[in-house]
Amino acid sequence: MEELVQHIINGLNLGAIYALIALGYTMVYGVLQLINFAHSEVYMVGAFAAYYGALRFNLVEHPGWSSFFVTLVIAMVACSILGLCIERFAYRPMRNAPRINNLITAIGVSLFLQFSGQLVFGADPKVFPEVLHDSVLFSFGEIQIRIFDVTILGVALVAMGFLNYFIHKTKTGMAIRAVSFSFRSATLMGINVNAIIMITFVLGSSLAGIGAVLVGLKYPKIDPLMGMLIGLKAFVAAVLGGIGNLTGAVVGGLMMGLLEEMVVAYISSTYRDALAFGLLIFILLVKPSGLFGQTRVEKV
Amino acid sequence: MLLKLENVSIQFGGLKVIESMNTSIAQGELVGLIGPNGAGKTTAFNLISGIYSPTQGEIILEGRSLKGLKAFEVARQGVIRTFQNIRLFSTLSVLDNILVSMHQRCDYGLASVFLKLPKFFRAEKKFQEEAIKLLKLFKLDHLKDHEAGSLPYGVQRKIEIVRALAGKPKLLLLDEPAAGMNHSETDELMNLIERIRKEFNLAILLIEHDMKLVMGISHRLIVLDHGEIIAQGTPSEIQNNPKVIEAYLGVEETA
Amino acid sequence: MRSIYGWILVIIVAAAISFYAQLFLNPYLQQILLYIAINVLLATSLNLVNGFCGQFSLGHAGFMAIGAYTSAMVSLHFQPFVGSLEILNFPIYAIIGGSASALAGFFVGIPSLRLRGDYLAIVTLGFGEIIRVVLLNLNVVGGARGLYGLPGKTDFLSCFHAFFWAGMTVLLLWRLVHSSFGRAFLSVREDSIAAECMGINTTRVKVMAFVISSFFAGAAGSLFAHATNSLNPASFQFVKSVDVVIMVVLGGMGSITGSLLGVVLVTILPEALRPLQNYTHIDLRMVIYSLVLILMMILKPSGLLGSREWNQLLWWRRKGAA
Numbered sequence: 001m002e003e004l005v006q007h008i009i010n011g012l013n014l015g016a017i018y019a020l021i022a023l024g025y026t027m028v029y030g031v032l033q034l035i036n037f038a039h040s041e042v043y044m045v046g047a048f049a050a051y052y053g054a055l056r057f058n059l060v061e062h063p064g065w066s067s068f069f070v071t072l073v074i075a076m077v078a079c080s081i082l083g084l085c086i087e088r089f090a091y092r093p094m095r096n097a098p099r100i101n102n103l104i105t106a107i108g109v110s111l112f113l114q115f116s117g118q119l120v121f122g123a124d125p126k127v128f129p130e131v132l133h134d135s136v137l138f139s140f141g142e143i144q145i146r147i148f149d150v151t152i153l154g155v156a157l158v159a160m161g162f163l164n165y166f167i168h169k170t171k172t173g174m175a176i177r178a179v180s181f182s183f184r185s186a187t188l189m190g191i192n193v194n195a196i197i198m199i200t201f202v203l204g205s206s207l208a209g210i211g212a213v214l215v216g217l218k219y220p221k222i223d224p225l226m227g228m229l230i231g232l233k234a235f236v237a238a239v240l241g242g243i244g245n246l247t248g249a250v251v252g253g254l255m256m257g258l259l260e261e262m263v264v265a266y267i268s269s270t271y272r273d274a275l276a277f278g279l280l281i282f283i284l285l286v287k288p289s290g291l292f293g294q295t296r297v298e299k300v
Numbered sequence: 301m302l303l304k305l306e307n308v309s310i311q312f313g314g315l316k317v318i319e320s321m322n323t324s325i326a327q328g329e330l331v332g333l334i335g336p337n338g339a340g341k342t343t344a345f346n347l348i349s350g351i352y353s354p355t356q357g358e359i360i361l362e363g364r365s366l367k368g369l370k371a372f373e374v375a376r377q378g379v380i381r382t383f384q385n386i387r388l389f390s391t392l393s394v395l396d397n398i399l400v401s402m403h404q405r406c407d408y409g410l411a412s413v414f415l416k417l418p419k420f421f422r423a424e425k426k427f428q429e430e431a432i433k434l435l436k437l438f439k440l441d442h443l444k445d446h447e448a449g450s451l452p453y454g455v456q457r458k459i460e461i462v463r464a465l466a467g468k469p470k471l472l473l474l475d476e477p478a479a480g481m482n483h484s485e486t487d488e489l490m491n492l493i494e495r496i497r498k499e500f501n502l503a504i505l506l507i508e509h510d511m512k513l514v515m516g517i518s519h520r521l522i523v524l525d526h527g528e529i530i531a532q533g534t535p536s537e538i539q540n541n542p543k544v545i546e547a548y549l550g551v552e553e554t555a
Numbered sequence: 556m557r558s559i560y561g562w563i564l565v566i567i568v569a570a571a572i573s574f575y576a577q578l579f580l581n582p583y584l585q586q587i588l589l590y591i592a593i594n595v596l597l598a599t600s601l602n603l604v605n606g607f608c609g610q611f612s613l614g615h616a617g618f619m620a621i622g623a624y625t626s627a628m629v630s631l632h633f634q635p636f637v638g639s640l641e642i643l644n645f646p647i648y649a650i651i652g653g654s655a656s657a658l659a660g661f662f663v664g665i666p667s668l669r670l671r672g673d674y675l676a677i678v679t680l681g682f683g684e685i686i687r688v689v690l691l692n693l694n695v696v697g698g699a700r701g702l703y704g705l706p707g708k709t710d711f712l713s714c715f716h717a718f719f720w721a722g723m724t725v726l727l728l729w730r731l732v733h734s735s736f737g738r739a740f741l742s743v744r745e746d747s748i749a750a751e752c753m754g755i756n757t758t759r760v761k762v763m764a765f766v767i768s769s770f771f772a773g774a775a776g777s778l779f780a781h782a783t784n785s786l787n788p789a790s791f792q793f794v795k796s797v798d799v800v801i802m803v804v805l806g807g808m809g810s811i812t813g814s815l816l817g818v819v820l821v822t823i824l825p826e827a828l829r830p831l832q833n834y835t836h837i838d839l840r841m842v843i844y845s846l847v848l849i850l851m852m853i854l855k856p857s858g859l860l861g862s863r864e865w866n867q868l869l870w871w872r873r874k875g876a877a
Contacts (some may be wrong), residue, residue: 035673093853101856103611103673104804108848111797115841228793232681239677270692277681284666284674349752375754383752389745392738399735400742404754406735413734414727416558420734427735467754 002142007265008258013149013218015257016156020211021234022241022249022256023163024204030180030244031200033099037106038086040231041113042079042205046212047128047222048121049078054129067131068213072155075209083205084198092194117224125223128216152214159210160250163203167246176200180244233260233276240283242293251291302327302503303348303379303471307357310347317343319527320357325471330497330504332514332535335524336547341507342384344524345473348505349381350374361471376404378470382460382477384507390449394440394459397448398431401466434462438492454481458489465496471503478510486510490517515539523547561730565722573714585709589782591822593775595721598802598814599728600771605800606808607732608764609744610668614679615772616795617686618656620788622773623780624690626652627702630781634706642712649720649777656773657766664765669758683796690788699788707781717778724771729811731767740764741809794841801844804851807858812865817858 021043028036053074054060059067090109094102134148167173179186179196187193215230216222237256241248256276263275283290301324308321318340325331333341346352348359350371359366361377369377380401389397406427412420435441438458443451448459457477464472477493478486490513497504508514514521515535523531523538525547531538538544576585597615604612626648636643667678691699707713731737739760742750747757780786798821806817825840832839851858 035677090849090853097852097856098609099671099673100605100609100611100808101852103676104800105849105852107613107676107797107800108845108852111841111845112849115838115845119839119842229684232677232684235677236681239674270688273688274685277678277685280678280681281663281666284670284678288670288674351748351752370756371748371751372754372756375752380754381752383749387746387749389742389749391745392741396738396741400738400750400755401753403735403739403742408735410731410736413730413736416561416730424735463753 002140003265005143007261009143009145009149011258011261012254013152013257014261015254016153017211017214017218017253018230018234018237018256019250019253020156020159020207020214021230022238022253023160023246024208025235025238026241026243026246026249027176027200027204029238031176031183031197032091032102034091034102034106035235036204037103037110037231038090038113039204039208040227040234041110041117042082042086042227043208043212043231044117044222044224044227045082045113046075046079046205046209047216047226048117048126048224049209050075050213050216051126051128051222053078054131059131060129063131063133065132068151071131071216072210072213075213076206077209079205079209079212080202083201083208087198087201092197114224114228121224123224125221128220128222130220132217134217148217152218155210155214159207163207163246166203172196172199229273233273236276236280236283239280239290242290245290245292248290248292301325302329302362303505304360305348305357306360308347308354308359309356310343310352310354317527318347318354321527321529323522323529323532325503325505327470327503328497328501330494330506330517330519332518332521333505333507333524334509334511334514334521339524340527341524342475343527345381345475345505345507348374348471349379349473372404375467378468379473380464380467380469380471381473382457382464382475384475384479386453386456386460388448388456388459388463390447392448393445394435394448394451395428395431395444397459397463398434398466399427401463402427402430404467431466434465437496438462454485457481461493461496465500469502471505474504474506474508476507476509478508478513486513493517561726565719565726569715569718569722572718573711576714577711582709585714586782587822587826589709589714589717589778591818592717592721593778593782594799594802594818594822595815596724596771596775596778597799598806598818599724599811600768600775601799602803602806602808602811602814603728603732603740603764603768604761605803606810606814607737607740607744608761610761610765611673611676612679612765612768613676613793613796613800614663614681614683614686615799616791616793617679617683618660618769618772619776619779619795620683620686620690620791621659622649622652622656622776623786623791624696624702624776625655625773626777627705627780627786628696630706631702641706642716644706645713645716645777645781648781649774652777652780653770653772653774656776657770660766660769661762664762664769668761668765680793680796683791683793687788687791690791696786701785701787701789702780703785705780705784705786707784709782713782717782720774720778724774725811725815728767728771732811736760736763744809797841797844801848804848804858807860807863810858810860810864813858813860813863816860 024039025036028034050071054071057070059070086109090105094105132151134146136144137147137150138145167176175191175196176199178189178191179193183193233256234253237252238249240255241252260272260275264272303325305321305323308318309316310318321344333344335341347354350366350369361379366374389400406423408419408423432441432444435444440458440462448456461474461477478489481489493504494517496502518535521533521535521538522529523544530547531541531544576588580588597619601612601615604610629651630648634644663678663682667675690696696702732740739755742755743757743760751757802817802821803814805820806813828839
């Protein structure tokens, strides 16, 4: 029983990170109807930006909350800039091209970042600096709740709370929803669609940056190919929740994290990565629109 | 009766787009479907051609329900359509566009293709001849090797009709076939439609905005407004129907 | 009789290339030539799905791996022909490998091809990775060490066998895309709703293309296994799938002859880059490939040949001159 609770705590942690990244996929899909393959590399670059930032400002020598937040901001800013560049230089010229061309471009950007990442950062894994010390916060019998657990869940919740407020309570958020609903009508209503798409990329990329730092804390090994697998899983989480749907991405992410933890704990760690793929096939067979997604009727 | 609609309704979310539609079309009949913009005409087409399935009611073709059939199965049953906003396979040649519709009648298998068996050549020759015959009917045979998407709008509309005919429909659904055509082109097209109806013994359901045209050609009219049939009858009956004048012609004048 | 000409051409070309390779090329160049033959199978078959059907598969390496490992395992336990007839084993292995892949393609294709094209990209990407992970963890096939001592030579007959497969793949796919099925594939790419309304069972058509494509990927895997005499999961990484995608996109999606051009360019590029690599000591190949992908899509999305074939280009030039 105590073991199970511990696994649930770990699973929620992992899930919260998946959720943050899944939100980025879902938001971009919402406005552009495009699987942003490069999103996982934005996340990877966030981790490296945090790594180099922390070294540059010597944050390892003063671990603590302030160092942690500085790392977070560095990652968010770096990811946002990268996200904007990708949108501006790769996706915008393709706005009216056939879907398949957009998809190829997205894959191209993803590969380009992965492999130029290997050139720039080196292919060997690096150890993420310890900008925050971990220790046991409470323990109930065998169950331990550590500072990192609370931090990861706390930061993720605050970020999602902010996103929720922004999307549902502000004018810009309303514009994002309008663009997701119908690109063309939004343009006709005088919404500056380019600006909205850029804001969407900034939001999604920032969340990926937060995710990168949180992963760096918990699993402190980073390398240029780290984005691919976590990106695939986060994408599956987004599909599970219903792509294009924010609540869906969060629920999907948490479910994904919990499931993965349980599979590793009770079945075998060999199947850890097979799970996401199996789950994806299952969703596509049973309910392709996901848990919260509506089947959109294509206009004829 | 060739086609029967019994209480057909569809709603998207909370919005009822078609509300208990009851009507029928007989063999060889040419029926006009009219109504103001947003009345649900194209949605009715999407229902009949199997792109949407009705939330309520049933569509019956020659006594058999089309319930649960996918669009391609409906097409194979003999209900084939054109589209309001032309959906040709634009990078394919005109001839290939037509031949796609004949794929459902393709009787050779992969072995015949890979080994180029006589069966393959026979079928291909038959399809090509048939397609060219249809194109000749519309005086389009000289364009057969052109890329469909590069041709003028009016020609593309005609190619869409030929493509639909190539599928050997019993019921042909034409969604605004004369849109974007000038007067003489429209007249010519209408003569053609009448001719193919007789020649192929087709029933045709036609959405058209040009009142004069639709009144002249149709045996019967169905008037749709706000997703409901407000009147059915011969052109002269419809012309004098006060409901229609109010709902349809009224809107037309202010538009 | 017309059905024979194609085969004669295939045999002549395969024999000519094999003679040339045996007489004039050193073993290193012979090896590259063999890779070109294998890549012809991979690229033209991927083009069927990505170019002609307008779907997007990113897992060709996975299907290749299934074919390669199946064929390798069979070859270790089953050698119906011995001595001078030994070469006849290899077509059997290739067909078995291809069939195993085709079966896998069927089960991957059914759930993902009912939906829009971009789901296929993710599912096949995941599939390719899973296959690799499974191979790494399967002891029967040697895990990370892989399989060694597989039968296969680089003599004239082996070379002929590989190029016969390459030629046959081109011939069969050429015939396929110039049939009613080919037109059905294209109609799905152009407008799947309109295709559906013209009586095309779009799901069936897509699955069919995907299964055929998987078959040839598996056969390519078999050729690969017996050309290198050993197998290792590392040969079937995601980048291998990307290689094939680049060949298809570069040559032109929907052009079989374009794919041939893509194969030659992409197989030779790493060799051409070697001096640069020796100078900089870094692997620039994938960086260049990915840049090529992006720039192609922005500047010339139709690829070098577009959806045209070589013979059409010639026809166009004749017409222009007249």
